[in-house]
């Protein structure tokens with residue numbers, strides 16, 4: 518069973534840069550209509566101009582929207598209904614990630630990661646799945662991250678948000694068996710951007726685990742088309758992700774502990790501040806009362 522990419526309507530979140538943008542480029546000659554979602558209307562308009570040069574017959578609809586706001590997602594889907602557009606394939610590529618020791622992160626950024634990486638994909642899948650089930654065909658390509666399967670000091674919330682979706686996607690995939698809907702999760706490692714200057718800025722050779730957004734998108738779409746449950750793009754990353762999650766937890770903790778120690782040493786001043794004011798120090802944490 519293949520996802521209906523050819524001559525279908527594909528909605529891509531996070532379309533204006535990185536992996537989402539590359540997926541849009543690679544589908545420009547295949548899809549009938551691309552519905553492009555991201556924050557920035559201006560960057561989306563730039564992408565539309567580029568796609569229309571690649572394929573003048575392609576339909577392109579721009580829906581600027583902050584997916585961390587469920588109300589805006591609802592308005593965006595209502596706009597689709599007003600134009601009688603039904604989505605054949607959903608590509609969740611919008612993502613938010615911020616590094617830092619958890620106790621020092623502002624609640625606003627923790628909440629934003631959860632809203633963009635967890636709530637928005639679930640809301641979109643929940644709203645678009647019904648019509649796909651009714652048609653007996655459809656596809657969902659979720660761009661997650663290898664971080665969901667690792668212990669990552671310095672990225673605890675990000676790892677949690679990815680782990681959450683890992684459980685969701687694997688479980689939902691089982692629920693969807695035999696329905697005609699293809700559900701694939703992509704769990705990349707480090708991916709360089711799709712803008713030409715990203716390559717130009719790099720000094721020296723590409724690090725072993727880094728791949729380009731173009732390659733990530735290509736391997737993601739290939740895995741989606743063969744109905745894979747999980748795709749690790751890039752050979753080196755694929756090898757590590759095959760081995761690392763199988764190590765005993767005690768070994769993985771020991772590896773993580775070294776990373777955490779390095780992090781604390783590097784942010785010595787910050788760590789000292791934390792020792793003076795343990796937890797409760799970030800003023801924007803909402804009261805649970």
Ligand SMILES: NC(=O)c1ccc[n+]([C@@H]2O[C@H](COP(=O)([O-])OP(=O)(O)OC[C@H]3O[C@@H](n4cnc5c(N)ncnc54)[C@H](OP(=O)(O)O)[C@@H]3O)[C@@H](O)[C@H]2O)c1
Nearest residue numbers: 531533534535536555556557583584585611612662707708
């Ligand atoms: N790059 C990596 O190394 C890497 C590694 C593993 C996993 N991933 C995951 O792969 C996905 C794509 O990553 P990327 O590096 O290609 O992304 P990126 O270049 O940082 O682009 C992120 C995209 O998401 C959109 N976006 C972010 N927050 C949004 C919001 N609240 N509402 C609407 N759009 C929003 C951005 O739009 P605006 O620019 O308009 O805000 C942008 O189009 C993400 O989920 C990321 O976590 C990336």
